[in-house]
Amino acid sequence: QVQLQESGPALVEPSQTLSLTCTVSGGSLSSGYYYWSWIRQPAGKGLEWIGRIYTSGSSNFNPSLKSRVTISVDTSKNQFSLKVTSVTAADTAVYYCARNNGAGSGPAYWGQGTLVTVSS
Amino acid sequence: QTVVTQEPSLTVSPGGTVTLTCASSTGAVTSGYYPNWFQQKPGQPPRALIYTTSNKHSWTPARFSGSLLGGKAALTLSGVQPEDEADYYCLLYYGGAGVFGGGTKLTVL
Numbered sequence: 001q002v003q004l005q006e007s008g009p010a011l012v013e014p015s016q017t018l019s020l021t022c023t024v025s026g027g028s029l030s031s032g033y034y035y036w037s038w039i040r041q042p043a044g045k046g047l048e049w050i051g052r053i054y055t056s057g058s059s060n061f062n063p064s065l066k067s068r069v070t071i072s073v074d075t076s077k078n079q080f081s082l083k084v085t086s087v088t089a090a091d092t093a094v095y096y097c098a099r100n101n102g103a104g105s106g107p108a109y110w111g112q113g114t115l116v117t118v119s120s
Numbered sequence: 121q122t123v124v125t126q127e128p129s130l131t132v133s134p135g136g137t138v139t140l141t142c143a144s145s146t147g148a149v150t151s152g153y154y155p156n157w158f159q160q161k162p163g164q165p166p167r168a169l170i171y172t173t174s175n176k177h178s179w180t181p182a183r184f185s186g187s188l189l190g191g192k193a194a195l196t197l198s199g200v201q202p203e204d205e206a207d208y209y210c211l212l213y214y215g216g217a218g219v220f221g222g223g224t225k226l227t228v229l
Contacts, residue, residue, distance in 0.1 A: 037218075039166075047158075047166065047209050049218035060216035064121070096165055104172035106156035106211045106218065110165040 002027040004097050004111035012091075012118050018084040022097030022111060023077075030055065030075040035100045037107050038071060038082045040093040048093070053080060087118045122146060124212050126221035131229055132200050140224045141192040142210030148191035149212065155193035156211040157186055159204075160223075166209065170195060202228050 008020035022036070029036070037052040051061035053071045061069055070083040084091055094115050098107030123145040132138040142155060149155060151173045158166040168177055170186035173193060183201070187194045193210055205228040210221040 039220075046223045047160075047211075047220040049211065049220055052218075060218075062217060062219075101168070101171070101177060104154055104175065105177075106154065106168065106171055106213070107158075107166075108168040108171070108177060110167075113165050 002099060002109050004099065004109060006095060006097050006111045006114040008095075008114060008116070010115060010117060012087055012116060013120050014088055014118055015086055018082070018087050018091060018116055018118070020082045020095055020097075020114065020116070021079050022081070023079050024099070025078070028075075029073060029078045029080065033103075036071075036073065036080045037098045037100070039096045039098060039107060040091075041096070041113075042090075042093045050082065050095075089118050092116065092118045122214055122219050124210060124219045124221040126208075126210060126224045128222070129225045129227065131227045132197070134200060134202055134228055136200050137196065137198045138200060138226065139189070140195045140197075140208055140210075140226070141189065142194070142212065142221050143192045144212055146214070149188060149193045151188070153193070153212040153214070155186065155188075157184075157193075157195045158209045158211065160207045160209065197226075200228055204228055 003025045012018045035052040038050040053059040068085045073080045094113040096113045098110045101108030125143045157170040160166040174186040208224045
């Protein structure tokens, strides 16, 4: 059973870059045909889809975040990462990483989430 | 900006049946939008229930079913249990990019 765990700084200063890593266990990041996704959720609000990267390296992003977001994969560490540049308080949220469950599936396996607060 | 709309809240009695819907600002929802449904309880990550309109994950209880209804994606809960009280989110894909609906708060009362 694949498991995912987010990690990274809990506090980021405004205008800086938010960087998170998702460590995958129970399966190889480089095997299979999967999407590795990032989703976030501000406190008390709904889910926001950030983007995803395919095993092949192709990716898709939320148009409203695309100019500030990078998603990358490190197969040697079995991790994938999220970077969001020029953050503001609006980027404060619980960030989740996830993997789909095959063709046609959206995020099926989720990490527990990590809270990132943007504040000085 | 594409908007995905869900009922903000619904109430159902234990043992009853309820249908949640998911509409797209671009028009009728089809399976080509790969509708997904998720359940989220307080303090927990979302749990995937349905993908590509009506397919269940191995862990999805039988009382949950997905369909297309009147141009919308729909999630039906039959024989509702108290533990089904939660927030429910749909997710649609537009050319590879996903958009979540605003969520439906389901109360079992």
